Amino acid sequence: MQFSTTKNDLIQAVSTVQKAVSTKSTLPILEGILFEASNEAITLLGTDMELGIKTRLEGTVKEEGSIVLSAKLISEIARKLPDGNVYFEKNNKNAVKITCNQSKFNVQGEAGEDFPKMPEVRGSEAIQIPRELFRSLIKETIFCVAKSENIPVLTGELLELENGEMKLVALDGYRLALRKGKINQGLSIKEIIPERTMMELYRLLSMKEEDLFVSTTKNQALFTIGETSMVSNLLQGEYINYKQIIPENATTKVKANTLELLASCERASLMARDGKNNLIKMHFNQGGLDIQSNSDMGDLNENLPVEMNGEPLKIAFNCNYFIDALKAISEEEVMLEFTTAVSPCVIRPVDGDYFIYLILPVRYIEHE
Amino acid sequence: MQFSTTKNDLIQAVSTVQKAVSTKSTLPILEGILFEASNEAITLLGTDMELGIKTRLEGTVKEEGSIVLSAKLISEIARKLPDGNVYFEKNNKNAVKITCNQSKFNVQGEAGEDFPKMPEVRGSEAIQIPRELFRSLIKETIFCVAKSENIPVLTGELLELENGEMKLVALDGYRLALRKGKINQGLSIKEIIPERTMMELYRLLSMKEEDLFVSTTKNQALFTIGETSMVSNLLQGEYINYKQIIPENATTKVKANTLELLASCERASLMARDGKNNLIKMHFNQGGLDIQSNSDMGDLNENLPVEMNGEPLKIAFNCNYFIDALKAISEEEVMLEFTTAVSPCVIRPVDGDYFIYLILPVRYIEHE
Structure with missing residues (x-):
């Protein structure tokens, strides 16, 4: 040589x-x-x-x-x-x-x-996906992939390509992230891709300038970016039917400024470190949103002006889940939708349906 | 309050x-x-x-x-x-x-x-030292402070102020760093300052814009920078008489390009990782400097053009010590001075005497 x-x-x-x-x-x-x-x-x-x-x-x-x-x-x-x-x-x-x-x-x-041979993947016809779309969809969903391996399919992300639309879904039992984008192809794929593959794909897409081509066999996916190709195993099994856990018919709808809500949650998290829950209490009412957290070190109270429609509501969350979701949203404003204090909060764009973040609340007993 | x-x-x-x-x-x-x-x-x-x-x-x-x-x-x-x-x-x-x-x-x-009271240091008259001078002298010497606590005074740096000159000295038994600079004051100080104090002083000097004032008592030093003051314990004991370990009457003198020599040493270090010594072999001769290193992974050979005066010499070093010293030198060229293969190498500026780095060689047996 x-x-x-x-x-x-x-x-x-x-x-x-x-x-x-x-x-x-x-x-x-x-x-x-x-x-x-x-x-x-x-x-x-x-x-x-x-x-x-x-x-x-x-x-x-x-x-x-x-x-x-x-x-x-x-x-x-x-x-x-x-x-x-x-x-x-x-x-x-x-x-x-x-x-x-x-x-x-x-x-x-x-x-x-x-050296072991890399398997030749000659599967489905390759589907072209814009580089920047795939890259941002990974970044905006991957933090919801399950860390535990109790349910193996949840250690990956669901990639759905159908009718000119691409969807990425990640969920870990406490929260869900779903992002959609338009692609110019009618071919279909529905596969579960391991988290590590998605991370490396994100890194590769950040280094390269060409679009991505995806094709799959029964067990493997082939990703091609210019002169570089990546072969990954796919996770086997049926992904959770995520559509049925997204609540509809919200009774409280709140429009909030994304960065302000994020900043409030980050301040609340400083005083929410006791125990495992990182508990942040939210009270939506006519005066806006009252946020409260407390620990042995002290407490935080603050009020955030928001636009509320529907029933007032007291609800509590792990504030880290809220922070992660809000950080993944670049829009100036978001819609928060609630039904009861024990049902998930749904975070959506003010217009359109190109993302959904869902966060389960934490039950707590109020000491007055 | x-x-x-x-x-x-x-x-x-x-x-x-x-x-x-x-x-x-x-x-x-x-x-x-x-x-x-x-x-x-x-x-x-x-x-x-x-x-x-x-x-x-x-x-x-x-x-x-x-x-x-x-x-x-x-x-x-x-x-x-x-x-x-x-x-x-x-x-x-x-x-x-x-x-x-x-x-x-x-x-x-x-x-x-x-809260414990901070001791009031009312010691010697304060000596003013330009911020940037003290800061760069710390950076260019502190890596030679001893990591082991076998000889406690070597875990600090010697600060000498005398006759309008400031000196910082650090040595760890294998190498020495000495840097000098001019100050506008005739007062004298000779104290050993703990490494951690020097690190924090470096950090503080990087954040601030005012000059530094130093004064000392028997056990403590007070450093003042604008509205900020720092009190530190001093290391007690007699510092090593470093002047007597700097060889004179070199028999081989070499002028080298600093960055080129550094790059060669860094490449050699990749192939010098077996054992503890990081052994790099240097052969100064009429053809320039031949550098060689080897390990189980392979070897490196390269030739660097240098300007040599005096006797040809084969000598070996821990190449990390060479790399550290060369990284601390911003001058385009340096002088390397040698006497024998078992005497320290002295690195000096081409003109002036405002720094000295000294590195002990490693003895090795050549397998031909």
Whole structure:
């Protein structure tokens, strides 16, 4: 194997595939990146067997071949190299000589043939999704993915593509996030994608400029962004029927300024740290919204002007859930909808239905 | 106690004193900040009994008094408050009401009278030192302070003020850093200041714009920067006579480009991680400087053009020590001076004597 590339291209390609690499694997070769030089291209591949990322390294191939190099080491070497052309040349002993100006590295590696193959996903027709849409939908929903593995399907996000609409749903038993966006395709997908895949996809989409193409088989999804592709296992099973837990016919509807409500909740959270609930009490009434929290350290009381329609209501929440949801909303104003003090709060846009956040209240006994 | 201030002034003053506050103290009151309102001023004080920082909070006092508030909590509250005027009002129960617009916090505190007094340092006449000079001298020497406490005086830095010159010295048994600068005063000080004090002083000097005034008693130093003052214990004992360990009469003198040498050492360090020594081998000869390092992962060889005078020399170092010293030097070129392969390397400026870094070599046996 013999090829040349540049320092910057090497840094780019290594950092693209590096996130799929195991940092601690029972199979040491998985801590490496497979470099493969063929007559067509140089490709880099990293995988931990659940997730694989493959990308193209720009360069000129002089001799075909492959080698596996420690991801951590090659990433550090790439960053520390002088600026300029970088020459890779494999010798017989699974080692590679990397030369750049007056620097000559000899790096021990492993045989490329020993690296596990990345599964070829030839599934459904690929669906094109605008990069920025997918990226923002991940960011605005992923915090609701369940941390516990009690219900395995909830450790992923539901991706629904149907009738020119894309939906991402995450829920953890206490709260739900749902975001929608328009796409220009009629093909359908309904799959549960592991949280880690979504995180890496978010990172990849932030690094790249091309749109995303998605296709799936029964067990796997293939995401392609320009010269980079990512293969991930899918979570098997039926996702929770989330539609039936979103309450309708609200009896109290409140329009609030998003940033002001967020700031109030953040102040309340400072005084709501006793126990596990981070309890914040809200009282919606004709005078606006009264917010209250208390702990051994003291208490907070404040009043926020809001526009209320319907019945006055006293209700309590884990204020961290409120904070997370409000942080994911960039709109100036939001609608809060309630039915009873023990039913979920639904947060919607003032116009449209392109997001829904749902938060279960906390029951509490009032000491007067 | 009753006073008003602004959100921004509160954030400033709290963050100034907060670094002296214990995060985990056997005396819980030391996790707090003392707020003291008198007819003249509002002052804030934080201390862990080894180090104390006091500053003035801008504001208007309506009623004198004092209280101790959790440093962590009041810092978070200050940051989360709405913009605007902030009113503090103590009630009878060692609690304070903090009001800002529609937000009302009730915060539990402790009696101001229970807070330990900060010692009044009335020592030598204060010496004025330019802020930026002291700040850069700390940064360029502090990494050589000993991490181990085997020799207690080496856990601090030696501060020498004499004949209009300021010197800071740090050494850890393997290396030494010495920096000098001119000041406009003839007074003398020779004291050993604990590393933590120097770190906090560096932080304070980075936040403020005024010059620094230093005065000392037998056991303590007082540093004053505008409205902020810091009292620190001094380390007792005789500092190592560092002058006698700096070799003279070098037989090999090398002029090198600082950044190029640093980059080479950083690359060499990637291949020098086996064992504890981070061994980098240097061979100074007519062809320049050959650098070599190796480990199980591979090896690095490179050649750096340098200007050499005197005897060729093979010598080895812990390359991290070289990297630390070179990072602290902003000059384009440096002089390296050697006598034998087992004597320290001295790094000096090409002109002048305003810094000296000294690094002990590592003995090694060459396998050819």
